Amino acid sequence: MSGYTAETRIRWTEWLPWIVAIAAFFALPEYLALGARILIFILFALSLDLILGYAGIITLGHSAFFGLGAYTAGILSTKLGVNDPFLQLAAAAGAAMLLGVLTGLVILRTKGLTLLMLTLAITAILLEVANKMSSITGGADGLSGVQVNPILGLFKFDLWGKTAFLYCLAVLFIAWIFVRRLIYSPFGAMLTGIRENTTRMHAIGAPVYWRLVLVYTISATLAGIAGGLLTQVNQFVGLNVLGFEPSGELLVMLILGGVGRLYGAFVGPALYLVAQDYLAKQFPEYWYFGIGALLIVVVLFAPGGILGLADQLKQAWLAFSKPGSSAKASAR
């Protein structure tokens, strides 16, 4: 948890995702494409957690930034011949950042359901634009044949997805350092203040609206980077990155993992996408049923997501092993 008394040193458990990722790289070479997809959605979920879990902005339109980033990278390569991976990523980030500021300035004046509907409207508009402007976006066919030069001129994207996986892992790692810093900083503490009580935030002199615009823009930028990565890894971008569906899917992933916990954004997408992969193979027609059942179980029995459940189990274990010492811990 963030705040002025939080322990900020990186705990050993925080290295687990990275250890798992490296282990997966060596142990599961046939799953690297899925792995890269998981890493990308972790980055996307991380960006959502920043605004939803910390600042308390509920959105169903986060795919607008993800999709814009994805299309920016795709258009740069297929229409303008810009194939440098970092240039593509920077452009994806820049475009999403710009959209984040412009839409944030308008919609963050509202809250609650109005805000929710506006976020949804923005991504729906983008979806329609991408669908109709087929000369640039490829319309319903999408843009295929996206080229990405070797990273740093050295590492070519290979058929097995080794480079893609490590590239996504590196980008995610940098983003994680940034987001983690942000959450533990005074800015992060301030965001939890906005989530907890906006009235009180105004009454201590915080320009809440501008702070929300700022964090919304940061989050949009991260989502844009995630979108850019997706295009680079798939060498394709299509309409499925925009609209309600990817936004809703992302929200489900984050809720599964746990909202406002930083690592919920790691656990959720991993669980969701692995379950999706497995269920789609076992029950090609009914796999959404499995996802739905999983979500119901989590929401009913672990409202804090998988990580919330893990916390509860830890508390219960502490109470069991050291009776009397748990009162303070459970008061949190």
Place this chain on the structure above:
Amino acid sequence: MARVLETRKLCKSFGALTVAEDIDFALEDGARHALIGPNGAGKTTFVNMLTGVIRPSSGEILLAGEAITRASASARVRRGLGRTFQITTLFRSLSVLDNVALAVAEREGIARRMWRAASRYGEVKDECLALLETLGIAEDAALAAQDLPYGRQRLVEIAIALALKPKVLLLDEPAAGVPSHDSGRILEVLGTLPPDIAILVIEHDMDLVFRFASRITVLVQGQVLVEGAPEEIAADQRVRDVYLGEPARG
């Protein structure tokens, strides 16, 4: 004495209903001023206009000589107008220390910093602990605000306002909802507030008002009925008629 907060002909009407009419009010430097009046007198409307929650229909509000009539609530706070709420308004799940630290961070302009960990700002933490110490709630610093008894939550509310180092402090019924054995503690705290802060307290508890305030303004039906020293107010027949004389006082 300079007037640190002033209103000139402040009016507010909702349609045909006038809830504030030509309120001329002044708060002197370092004042201990109380605003009283029966239910429906327009006290809350007046406070909401002062703090920027609602816009007056006409008239002016000046803070340290500058017009703030159209400034936002948070801009008024940044200019030195601190407040507490009638109903406790805290960051409920955050620790008591963080409740105060967020206010200190805003005052010091560090709330936008994104890199160094908040817990490395030792001077913020120290200031918060010192402040909590003076209010006698330092031992609760690590507890979540929502886990405190209500009387102590009221003290946290005051601590947050003090952390802003305001020129003017509006206390909106500081003892509201506090059991009587705890309200003494609140009064005690009010007595120790820094003398350079001008304080306006809006209160129903006549005991508290007469022990705390050196000046009292009586508001009735959206107008200032009378203003004066506590003895004058207590002796004023009009005040007795409309307010103190009511059988159910407070």
